[in-house]
Amino acid sequence: MKFSAAFTTSVLSACMLVSAVPMQTSNAGATKMMTKATRLDAQGAVYFITNEPGENMIIAATINADGTLNPDRAVATGGRGLHGSVATPGPDGLFSQGGIEASVKGKVLAAVNPGSNTISLFSIDPKTPTNLTPLGDPVSSEGEFPMSLTFNSAGDRLCVLNGGAVAAVNCYKVDKKLGLTAIPNTLRYLALKQTTPPAGPPNTASHIVFNHDESELIVSVKGAPPASVGYLATWAVAPGDGSLSATSTHIAPPPGGALPFSLTPVPGQNAFLATDPALGFAVFDLSGQNRSAAVAVAGQGATCWSSYSAHTGSYYLSDIGTATITEVRVDGNLQASVVKQYPQTAGSGTIDSDVVTVKGKDFLYVLAANATSVDVLALTSAGNAKRISTLDFSGPARAAGVPLDRNNVQGMTHFIKQ
Numbered sequence: 001m002k003f004s005a006a007f008t009t010s011v012l013s014a015c016m017l018v019s020a021v022p023m024q025t026s027n028a029g030a031t032k033m034m035t036k037a038t039r040l041d042a043q044g045a046v047y048f049i050t051n052e053p054g055e056n057m058i059i060a061a062t063i064n065a066d067g068t069l070n071p072d073r074a075v076a077t078g079g080r081g082l083h084g085s086v087a088t089p090g091p092d093g094l095f096s097q098g099g100i101e102a103s104v105k106g107k108v109l110a111a112v113n114p115g116s117n118t119i120s121l122f123s124i125d126p127k128t129p130t131n132l133t134p135l136g137d138p139v140s141s142e143g144e145f146p147m148s149l150t151f152n153s154a155g156d157r158l159c160v161l162n163g164g165a166v167a168a169v170n171c172y173k174v175d176k177k178l179g180l181t182a183i184p185n186t187l188r189y190l191a192l193k194q195t196t197p198p199a200g201p202p203n204t205a206s207h208i209v210f211n212h213d214e215s216e217l218i219v220s221v222k223g224a225p226p227a228s229v230g231y232l233a234t235w236a237v238a239p240g241d242g243s244l245s246a247t248s249t250h251i252a253p254p255p256g257g258a259l260p261f262s263l264t265p266v267p268g269q270n271a272f273l274a275t276d277p278a279l280g281f282a283v284f285d286l287s288g289q290n291r292s293a294a295v296a297v298a299g300q301g302a303t304c305w306s307s308y309s310a311h312t313g314s315y316y317l318s319d320i321g322t323a324t325i326t327e328v329r330v331d332g333n334l335q336a337s338v339v340k341q342y343p344q345t346a347g348s349g350t351i352d353s354d355v356v357t358v359k360g361k362d363f364l365y366v367l368a369a370n371a372t373s374v375d376v377l378a379l380t381s382a383g384n385a386k387r388i389s390t391l392d393f394s395g396p397a398r399a400a401g402v403p404l405d406r407n408n409v410q411g412m413t414h415f416i417k418q
């Protein structure tokens with residue numbers, strides 16, 4: 001068969017027209033409703049992932065005016081989940097914090113697909129924040145086992161941490177039409193010597209964050225005591241194009257620390273509170289003033305996740321081993337102390353958390369993975385956190401035909417109407 005030049009040209013230009021439009025070809029965005037009627041008075045939403053090996057889905061629950069939650073829907077990411085390799089399988093399959101992250105400013109939500117080595121991006125409908133629309137197809141994470149994400153404060157840049165056999169960070173521009181586009185010179189490898197999926201929790205990557213002025217990108221890596229104590233790796237971020245320095249600087253934990261896990265910024269300082277399941281937590285002072293210190297939490301099992309409330313000025317640390325929330329204060333000189341402890345339901349497997357300000361009041365949302373629940377704690381004042389409700393999402397998920405497993409669910413992030 002022979003085509004005329006004109007015919008070939010018209011076919012080619014038709015193809016080019018098609019490919020110039022960002023197409024969405026995965027099943028990302030396929031939605032299963034978990035409620036009959038989405039609440040129109042929603043103040044915002046919380047989100048976490050199922051991380052199921054067959055299909056990863058985002059569970060979105062509306063935040064009511066009183067801080068309580070309504071399960072609303074499950075939205076396919078268009079990728080697959082994967083659980084890390086462990087002797088006894090349990091919750092926290094990613095060994096990480098930040099597997100799903102939202103930017104309130106950017107009105108976008110991103111989730112990792114560790115079984116597909118991709119990242120999915122969605123725009124959040126600010127009127128109905130459980131309504132998620134895919135922005136392009138999932139993109140390559142440029143490594144294996146993506147496990148943690150961070151947005152810059154403007155919500156127009158995203159970086160990922162891969163923690164598998166190909167362990168690396170990579171950053172993207174967040175484009176409201178094209179989705180995620182990789183930023184040149186941001187693919188930087190970590191010498192983790194891991195497998196895919198990684199074997200852990202020791203010797204695995206944990207969390208990725210920007211520092212206070214976004215001049216550095218930081219990841220936490222757990223050690224394998226007694227052989228090693230883990231570290232923070234930091235790359236300089238170029239102010240204009242967002243590219244990363246060719247090499248990273250490693251910062252050792254303060255004496256006693258060994259397994260740096262979550263990194264929650266200390267407001268107004270170049271410093272982080274890092275949970276450390278070896279003993280409790282540590283404060284990392286990155287300002288060069290040598291005020292870092294590790295702090296033991298008496299009776300702790302595995303303190304791994306943390307979030308901060310501007311209203312109470314406290315940090316809230318989740319311990320999966322004892323199902324306890326520990327409230328911590330860090331003063332202006334970076335001296336830290338335990339304020340109070342709040343035991344949750346025994347065996348509920350408390351993991352990722354997030355703090356949301358709803359109508360001027362702060363609430364702590366804790367994924368109690370082993371109980372397929374989200375605990376809601378009202379943070380009335382420092383030293384005064386009180387559980388006001390628990391949402392068990394297993395029933396609504398089953399009714400909606402959404403497969404999930406308490407060992408796989410992970411992450412906690414939010415959007416709130418401004």
Ligand SMILES: *[C@@H]1O[C@H](CO)[C@@H](O)[C@H](O)[C@H]1NC(C)=O
Nearest residue numbers: 254255288289290291292293
């Ligand atoms: C930092 O402080 C520790 C004690 O808290 C001290 O042992 C160490 O020498 C100090 N390092 C520097 C560089 O000042």
Ligand SMILES: *[C@@H]1O[C@H](CO)[C@@H](O)[C@H](O)[C@H]1NC(C)=O
Nearest residue numbers: 090091320321347348349370
């Ligand atoms: C999860 O629940 C099972 C029993 O239902 C229990 O054996 C296990 O220890 C729990 N895991 C955690 C981390 O609490």
